[in-house]
Amino acid sequence: MRIGVLGTGIVGSTIASKLCALGHEVMMGSRAAGNGTALAWAAGAGPNASEGSFAGAASFGEVVFNCTAGVHSLDALEAAGAGNLAGKVLVDVANPLDFSQGMPPRLSVCNTDSLGEQIQRAFPEARVVKALNTLNCLVMVDPARVPGEHDIFISGNDEGAKAQVCELLGSFGWPAERIVDLGDIAGARGAEMYLLLWLRLFGAVQTGDFNVKVVR
Amino acid sequence: MRIGVLGTGIVGSTIASKLCALGHEVMMGSRAAGNGTALAWAAGAGPNASEGSFAGAASFGEVVFNCTAGVHSLDALEAAGAGNLAGKVLVDVANPLDFSQGMPPRLSVCNTDSLGEQIQRAFPEARVVKALNTLNCLVMVDPARVPGEHDIFISGNDEGAKAQVCELLGSFGWPAERIVDLGDIAGARGAEMYLLLWLRLFGAVQTGDFNVKVVR
Numbered sequence: 001m002r003i004g005v006l007g008t009g010i011v012g013s014t015i016a017s018k019l020c021a022l023g024h025e026v027m028m029g030s031r032a033a034g035n036g037t038a039l040a041w042a043a044g045a046g047p048n049a050s051e052g053s054f055a056g057a058a059s060f061g062e063v064v065f066n067c068t069a070g071v072h073s074l075d076a077l078e079a080a081g082a083g084n085l086a087g088k089v090l091v092d093v094a095n096p097l098d099f100s101q102g103m104p105p106r107l108s109v110c111n112t113d114s115l116g117e118q119i120q121r122a123f124p125e126a127r128v129v130k131a132l133n134t135l136n137c138l139v140m141v142d143p144a145r146v147p148g149e150h151d152i153f154i155s156g157n158d159e160g161a162k163a164q165v166c167e168l169l170g171s172f173g174w175p176a177e178r179i180v181d182l183g184d185i186a187g188a189r190g191a192e193m194y195l196l197l198w199l200r201l202f203g204a205v206q207t208g209d210f211n212v213k214v215v216r
Numbered sequence: 217m218r219i220g221v222l223g224t225g226i227v228g229s230t231i232a233s234k235l236c237a238l239g240h241e242v243m244m245g246s247r248a249a250g251n252g253t254a255l256a257w258a259a260g261a262g263p264n265a266s267e268g269s270f271a272g273a274a275s276f277g278e279v280v281f282n283c284t285a286g287v288h289s290l291d292a293l294e295a296a297g298a299g300n301l302a303g304k305v306l307v308d309v310a311n312p313l314d315f316s317q318g319m320p321p322r323l324s325v326c327n328t329d330s331l332g333e334q335i336q337r338a339f340p341e342a343r344v345v346k347a348l349n350t351l352n353c354l355v356m357v358d359p360a361r362v363p364g365e366h367d368i369f370i371s372g373n374d375e376g377a378k379a380q381v382c383e384l385l386g387s388f389g390w391p392a393e394r395i396v397d398l399g400d401i402a403g404a405r406g407a408e409m410y411l412l413l414w415l416r417l418f419g420a421v422q423t424g425d426f427n428v429k430v431v432r
Contacts, residue, residue, distance in 0.1 A: 146431055149431070182413075196405045203398075204396050204399070211431050213431050215427050216426035
């Protein structure tokens, strides 16, 4: 499959590399084609890897991953272009973490709204699925880094899009029974607001290789 | 031990009954002594149970549980009286859930502050420990309702107070290794903001008998 990955940071490059390793054709998108980090990634990630602008990557992808910093995601997606996202599954991995006031970060949106919802409203023809944002990126693409059973969450308005994301997550190593469907895209509120607990848990366990399991 | 439990709702009565069953002397506090719900609870909960005003219960208790509705907790604690709380462990179980705008509830405080922190600031001589707010109240006092291992979180500035709360939680059935210390009282942000995820998980699993386990 052709996949666009927006964002050149550690999350974007980790997901993009995993997708390449799985045999997908992946274009990493950044503010302007020719970004040094994206070029370096593409050079190292094999023949299926390329890079381009946000618009180039969104146009290229049949599925698009938003791995930009959450506080810049709406701008990045604007640059990607509504037309290039229309009808496509848009996996929103971003967290709206605002570090501008120092540590701990605050969320730039929460409680009665979420980044996932903002994106879905701004791009109504995109099929937004919030996923993977509750994890360190290494665990996102390799759940076995955390031993035993543990869960991830998806939220989105489009059942078909969620099913397609579950398939991709399955190829990352997430079995269907470990993917908890939180319902519509407003479920992103919970998944994003969990980040403040995640940060404290990270402080408690002193490793990014952790996750939570829903026990019932 | 003498324990004051502020709040006559399902959380207050569940915790108060458990504490009675464990042999503690428990006074349930409400806005005015002689509250019908509190009287009925005290009549049914055995010889160790009594009821009184918020101030009466806070004065009575060596440890005080805040089980009032989060949006009213500061008022209730004001009525309880700073002097009656000074030096005491104050276990804050409340969630600042605001249902006034309908469902889903919003949090009346979050992101850069929390109810736990507000309480600690308003009552600097109380030794506030945020605990148990991430669970259905039946699971709070009977963790075995959810099979297997699962975790709760505590936050607070006073290590001695946290140790005392861990002992009480142990008597509820929570082994020490299943109590995750999130650090100072600002950890309450994460524990309270988790509620929006909890509500979605509740919708997904269709039972209050669930919890999360931190897997690493």
